[in-house]
Amino acid sequence: MALFSSLTPVFIAIICVLIGVILKKTNGEKEKRETKSKPLSRPWVDEDLKDGTDHHLEEEEVDEEWQGLDENVAHVPFFPERYSEAEMIKRSQMFYELLNKRRSVRFLSDEPVPREVIDNVIRTAGTSPSGAHTEPWTFVVVQDPYLKHKIREIVEEEEEINYKKRMGDRWVNDLKRLRTNWIKEYLDTAPYLILIFKQVYGRLPNGKKKTHYYNEISVSIACGILLAALQNAGLYTVTSTPLNCGPQLRVLLQRPANEKLLLLLPVGYPKKDATVPALTRKPLEDIMV
Secondary structure, eight states: OHHHHHHHHHHHHHHHHHHHHHHHHHHHHHHHHHHHHSOOOOTTSOGGGOOGGGGGGGGSOBOSSOOSOOTTOOOOOOOOOOOOHHHHHHHHHHHHHHHHTOOBOOOBOOOOOOHHHHHHHHHHHTTOOOGGGOOOEEEEEEOOHHHHHHHHHHHHHHHHHIIIIISOHHHHHHHHTTTOOSOOTHHHHSSEEEEEEEESEEEOTTSOEEEOTTHHHHHHHHHHHHHHHHHHTTOBBOOBOOTTOHHHHHHHTTOOTTEEEEEEEEEBOBOTTOOOOOOOOOOHHHHOO
């Protein structure tokens, strides 16, 4: 009995150690499961801008160690243009007046446009800022009549379903005043179609995925610069976001799976009898606080 009493503290200590080991192992496995089930954090992705084609990307292996970016980028002196106050006011007013003439034109001529102009406006769009300077854009220029018509067939087939079933009465009614429908003649007549794809991720030389931060916002900014460049060159377009056409157009144009269609722009000169809705823009006091 005395021996048992002397050994009791030892047994209690051993039991406590065993309980501690078991609890530590259980907590470790729980944390491991929670870490595994927790989705990859991508704070640069705006939830409102995600589309269904982005969801599978979280399941792919990400190279968190190296993104293929040069860590030792040289920094050089910057020599900006500096204008007098009078010149600044003049230039800003002139640029506003130029952009204020921009209209969405759905009646485009088949009159040829110099290819060098198209190259230059896309170069201009490529000056856009992007998340971590990943430049996540691809501009596909289509000039071939057969390919343009195939694009029109895909777009019109889906757009008819959109107007009749997917978009809803309110959306369709809001568009009636603009006299637009699923017939897209400009996809045949415009001398160029520019399809802008966002690269939702890139590929490193080792084959792993390269993160493209804020890819949709970055490409959207580039599209805005492209529209300004087209207006500056005297060319016209209509911003087209053909609902449910992206995957088919991506395959038709042989673009890789990491590229998703963001915008389709028919580009050219307006027809001589072209018309546009008599719309007005909000005054400054309504858009600036």
